[in-house]
Amino acid sequence: MNRELFSISVLFCLIAVIFIAGCTGDPKYNEQTKTPDDLVAYDSKNECMIPDATLDEKIGQMIMVGFRGFTADNDSQIADDIRDGRIGGVILFDRDVALNSSERNIKSPEQVLLLNSQLRGYAGEIPLFISVDQEGGKICRLRESYGFPAVSSAGYLGSMDNETITRDAGSILANTVKDAGFNMNFAPVVDLMVNPDSPAIGKLNRSFSKDPDVVSRNAGWIIDEHQKAGIITAIKHFPGHGSAMADSHAGFTDVTDSWSEEELIPYQILVDEGIPDMVMTAHIYNQNIDPDYPATLSEKTITGILRNRLGYDGVVITDAMDMGAIANNYGMKEALNLSINAGCDIILFANNIVYDERIAENATGLIKELIQEGEITEERINESYDRIIRLKMKYRMCE
Numbered sequence: 001m002n003r004e005l006f007s008i009s010v011l012f013c014l015i016a017v018i019f020i021a022g023c024t025g026d027p028k029y030n031e032q033t034k035t036p037d038d039l040v041a042y043d044s045k046n047e048c049m050i051p052d053a054t055l056d057e058k059i060g061q062m063i064m065v066g067f068r069g070f071t072a073d074n075d076s077q078i079a080d081d082i083r084d085g086r087i088g089g090v091i092l093f094d095r096d097v098a099l100n101s102s103e104r105n106i107k108s109p110e111q112v113l114l115l116n117s118q119l120r121g122y123a124g125e126i127p128l129f130i131s132v133d134q135e136g137g138k139i140c141r142l143r144e145s146y147g148f149p150a151v152s153s154a155g156y157l158g159s160m161d162n163e164t165i166t167r168d169a170g171s172i173l174a175n176t177v178k179d180a181g182f183n184m185n186f187a188p189v190v191d192l193m194v195n196p197d198s199p200a201i202g203k204l205n206r207s208f209s210k211d212p213d214v215v216s217r218n219a220g221w222i223i224d225e226h227q228k229a230g231i232i233t234a235i236k237h238f239p240g241h242g243s244a245m246a247d248s249h250a251g252f253t254d255v256t257d258s259w260s261e262e263e264l265i266p267y268q269i270l271v272d273e274g275i276p277d278m279v280m281t282a283h284i285y286n287q288n289i290d291p292d293y294p295a296t297l298s299e300k301t302i303t304g305i306l307r308n309r310l311g312y313d314g315v316v317i318t319d320a321m322d323m324g325a326i327a328n329n330y331g332m333k334e335a336l337n338l339s340i341n342a343g344c345d346i347i348l349f350a351n352n353i354v355y356d357e358r359i360a361e362n363a364t365g366l367i368k369e370l371i372q373e374g375e376i377t378e379e380r381i382n383e384s385y386d387r388i389i390r391l392k393m394k395y396r397m398c399e
Helices: 002-024 027-032 055-061 077-083 109-122 154-160 163-179 212-228 261-272 299-309 332-342 359-372 378-394
Strands: 063-066 089-091 129-132 134-136 235-238 278-281 315-317 347-349
Touching: 055 063, 055 359, 055 378, 063 359, 077 109, 109 129, 134 154, 134 163, 154 163, 154 212, 163 212, 212 261, 235 261, 235 299, 278 299, 299 332, 315 378, 332 347, 332 359, 332 378, 347 359, 359 378
Parallel strands: 063 089, 063 347, 089 129, 235 278, 278 315
Antiparallel strands: none
16 A cells, blocks of 8 residues: 555656646746747747648748838738738838838838737738848848847858857847847858859858858858747758859849859758758759759759759748849749749749739739649649748747
8 A cells, every 4th residue: 555655646746747847948948938929949849730721821821022111000901911811921121122212111120020010910820921131241121220230241250250259140130130020031141152243142241151161150050049039041042142243133144154063062061950941042044954944933943953952841932033033034923833833932022123012912813823724733832831831830839
């Protein structure tokens, strides 16, 4: 009898210990999860169920758009697009290129936080990607002049190649983004500094180095600091924009004679280590890889190299589809068809170089047409939806 009582006592003690551990946990982790709406670092012990969705909702998750306004009022187009499931994410800018104006979405930390809170509130069960380009150096939408902290460029960090310095910069970037209400940062750049005079990369000091090991090492530190803060990152621009002598924002960008296999190394290293949350494509053309299409629209590049050869099965997002390299050469329907069949999961419309208030409605309508016409299969849509939802669930608590 005494032996039985002892066993029962031990059992109750074990249950009590497990209960207490489950309620308290790591204080740093609890600090990250104060509100249920916040996206947080993933606990691999949690298994999240993918929400059921209609075909229209799955298509909507594949669309990310930019919009105009310092606020997102209840009757605004962007509020309707979020509520009605036409988009799965938004991107904010500090300048409106089409209007050549500094009035777009960002003017102060307080204003941005309120705007992002409004946007988040319109989403249903599936959380909204709320993204920004905050690389450090010259590419910062959350600028020091608006009241945000400044951060050194990738070029400077790579030249130092110091873990403490880079991690400090990554922490500032991540917490700046987080404190402003974002959950995604389109950084870091892992393009090699092949050509220091490259107008989109080298001249802006957006690359860590010409050495792929320096690039992958520093990018890994930056990503790790973001993941600690619960911020999704996107490495860019696949398969490498660092040798380009043209800017794909403006038009056709051919790297056939300048690109090399070495530019894939940072992607291979980071993918092998399971680090990237997301990969952004480049609108560059390389005849040696695909004689017909630029990378964003190329199945040979996205599926052939990134997915099959490098083994990446995460989310792929296009660079902005309204950039000249795509918009000047392809109609929207053709570009959507090609990019989705190439293996891209999220189609980004920055909606900035040119502006279309109903871009989400137009894009989702065209994708649905392509499905009805048999150009895109529902299975292909399901693949992208699963990747997107798994990433979203990875960065939030399972209830």
